[in-house]
Amino acid sequence: MSILSMRDIHAGYGGANILNGVSIDIEAHEIGVIIGPNGAGKSTTLKALFGLLTVSEGSVTFDGEDITNNNPETLVRRGLSFVPQEFNVFPTLSVRENLEMGAYVRRDDFRPLIEKIFEYFPPLRDKHRQPAGELSGGQRQMVAIGRALMMEPKLLLLDEPTAGLSPRYMGEILERVIAINEGGVGILMVEQNARQALAIAHKGFVLAGGRNSFTGTGQALLDNPEVAESFLGGGAH
């Protein structure tokens, strides 16, 4: 059964809609990747899903329940976490406090979980008392993903986790994403680095003009000459 299914979503920021019928289906424990040109509505899809803008048409079902237009607080409790592309850490809070804020709604002892996050992202362990704003871009991204993992989500939404990172960190973050997924967390992410992202994806969604343009397994999309031509910058390898 699919953990998340978005059916024919229409949404926007008031005024004209940006999404004009986006459908996304992913199974539990899968990695789904959304790619597409600028302005295709990739980030908007994640925001609509996470209740950050109003869905005017269509429905979102998560884990068997309708969550269309639910607020973030409810979604976090249901097991959905979101890492925005920018401004995704609390800069004056220490790394540890950032992680604690991810677990704000938890009332149990979440210290073992912080340990687990330090295992995913070893550089954070040494810097746990340092304000997150002082870290490098890659390490900030680790804090941001760590924060989102503190609720032990069923599905993690990542908005361009490798944007603006050096190639070294880009590879490292994608590797961590795979590790997190193998730990049992479903992933839905938007990526600019389409090739690398599709390579690790179970499912890929190509958006254009606020609509699904291609859908398939990551490998199928990589092999599709039309997708390669229009969205991956050049022929298939």
Place this chain on the structure above:
Amino acid sequence: MEDVGLLAAMPINEIVFFINKVVIAGLIIGSVYALAAVGMTLVSGILRFANFAHGDIMTLGAFVAFVLTMLMPGLGALVGLPTAFVVMPLAMVVTAAVTIFLDKRFYAPLRTVGYKPITLVIASFGVMLMLQGVIRLFFGTAPRQMYVTAKDIYRIPFGGRHIIVTEPQLLLIVFTIVSVVALHLFLTRSRTGKAMRAMSDNADLARISGISTGHVVRTTWIIAGSLAAAAGTLLAMDVSLKPDLSFNLLLPIVAAMIVGGVGQPYGAISGGLLVGFTETLSVFNWAILLRPLKPHLPEWLEIPANLAFVPTEYKLVVPFFILVAVLIWRPHGIFKGRVL
């Protein structure tokens, strides 16, 4: 023995005069500014607007304490503290409740519709005028005394002279220290305190993390309202209670907040003390300190009778001078604050 020798060599009269006129006075007014500015800066950091009604919340708190004092004048004698100070916690609770009510009634509706911060600032001017009107309606404009009995005055001997501190001044200093420490522990140790700092850092991310922003907003108003009430009450105990008690302090308080860095509680505390001390230093008559030098100065040099940097009636410009000076040096305030 050496100490005595050293003391004897120093112009004790002048030093004690300086301590009384500058150190104590600066500490007093600086503490009032700090207590007020800390609440205002927390509100600014979390709700993204400067609440100009904050000064009159202080006055309101003082009037609540005044009413409670008049209702139970004998309470203080039972514990050996001034009645107004004993009822102050209750006045803080009442004032905090009023600020939450004001937020629900006047600010929250504007926030939910998504108006710009400047609209909230203008709304806060409205709330300010309303509070001033309500206070005058019930209490008139005459000054009142918060003390049912005489104020205790402490004389601390120092080199044959006395450093003079009154009871309300001492209470103010102690209260400020205690509340700053308590606030620090709250902000760095408690779940809600950390969530307050998180929301001040990044309100959107706080919401995405599942932080209950309503709870954080309420807590912020409780802290701001109760500290304002305490600052107003303690100030009124030191001077006297008038309806314009703290409206006149609004400008230095805002200056203290900006100097410290908007949204930064530690900045507001240091900004408050900085503004307070600079104010007292700038209106202090330095001629008095120069008098012991007179025998050593050449005949033709006269020390003028008044050598203050700023005449007392222009005291209000001092905070602005500091504001400009600090912002040239550090455009975001002493502790890097946000741009409102």
